[in-house]
Amino acid sequence: MSCFRAENLSLHFGGLKAVDSVSFAVEKGEILSIIGPNGAGKSSIFNLISRLYEPTSGRLYFEDQDITEEPAYGIAKLGIARTFQNIELFENATVLSNLLVGRHRHSTTTLWQELLFLPNVRRDEKAHRRRVEQVIDFLDLAAHRDKLISGLPYGVRKVIELARALCTEPKLILLDEPSSGLNVEETDDMSFWIRDMKTELGITVLMVEHDMTLVNRVSDRVIALNYGKVLAMGTPAEVQAHPDVVAAYLGT
Ligand SMILES: Nc1ncnc2c1ncn2[C@@H]1O[C@H](COP(=O)(O)OP(=O)(O)O)[C@@H](O)[C@H]1O
Numbered sequence: 001m002s003c004f005r006a007e008n009l010s011l012h013f014g015g016l017k018a019v020d021s022v023s024f025a026v027e028k029g030e031i032l033s034i035i036g037p038n039g040a041g042k043s044s045i046f047n048l049i050s051r052l053y054e055p056t057s058g059r060l061y062f063e064d065q066d067i068t069e070e071p072a073y074g075i076a077k078l079g080i081a082r083t084f085q086n087i088e089l090f091e092n093a094t095v096l097s098n099l100l101v102g103r104h105r106h107s108t109t110t111l112w113q114e115l116l117f118l119p120n121v122r123r124d125e126k127a128h129r130r131r132v133e134q135v136i137d138f139l140d141l142a143a144h145r146d147k148l149i150s151g152l153p154y155g156v157r158k159v160i161e162l163a164r165a166l167c168t169e170p171k172l173i174l175l176d177e178p179s180s181g182l183n184v185e186e187t188d189d190m191s192f193w194i195r196d197m198k199t200e201l202g203i204t205v206l207m208v209e210h211d212m213t214l215v216n217r218v219s220d221r222v223i224a225l226n227y228g229k230v231l232a233m234g235t236p237a238e239v240q241a242h243p244d245v246v247a248a249y250l251g252t
């Protein structure tokens with residue numbers, strides 16, 4: 001059973017085929033990277049999976065369950081989390097608050113229970129905080145936990161966005177350009193976090209990335225896209241040596 005599968009997935013904006021009949025599967029426990037020039041349709045695929053966009057046609061499956069009609073909140077509940085190409089955090093809240101928000105999908109209590117603060121609410125709250133503290137440890141964020149997001153350097157915010165996604169305890173994580181805006185050293189760290197997510201947390205990773213050093217370092221397999229179509233699929237070396245991929249990159 002694959003972790004996630006897209007079948008003949010298409011997304012049209014008027015006459016523009018942003019995603020054009022794309023099929024691929026992400027196996028459980030693998031790191032699969034999507035590469036391709038600007039405008040190739042990479043972010044669109046993520047937006048289709050997280051249900052920000054409706055596919056023009058095609059189907060999406062998570063653990064063999066058809067999720068094409070599932071609403072965005074249903075996707076999160078199933079265990080799919082994502083980060084964004086442009087960081088989306090609450091700027092005027094602390095790191096800890098931002099991470100507690102990430103726990104939302106695991107809340108089983110009702111509003112009334114929360115208002116009355118019944119025992120199961122307290123249990124939930126404790127479990128939330130425990131998981132958040134684990135993620136803070138895992139990503140080495142202890143020094144920042146009580147700071148406001150707005151005062152933190154970009155590289156740290158990027159890790160916090162990752163942390164927030166991890167707090168939902170996802171089975172599948174979608175990372176949109178995890179290295180964008182990071183310097184060489186920060187990109188290095190990011191590659192370790194991504195590998196550790198796979199090996200230590202057992203999370204399946206689907207990643208869009210343009211930094212080929214990072215792609216080569218972490219990916220089990222790579223998909224190259226151009227103009228919404230799959231050009232090549234295989235190991236990082238196979239895909240980068242593919243003549244269509246070479247041509248697509250030289251042409252831009
Ligand atoms: N909301 C939208 N409306 C119209 N066109 C869009 C929209 N989102 C993306 N596109 C277009 O779809 C194509 C693929 O975009 P995108 O998925 O963002 O590419 P990538 O992430 O690979 O750079 C581009 O031509 C882009 O301009």
Ligand SMILES: [Mg+2]
Nearest residue numbers: 042043044085
């Ligand atoms: Mg993009």
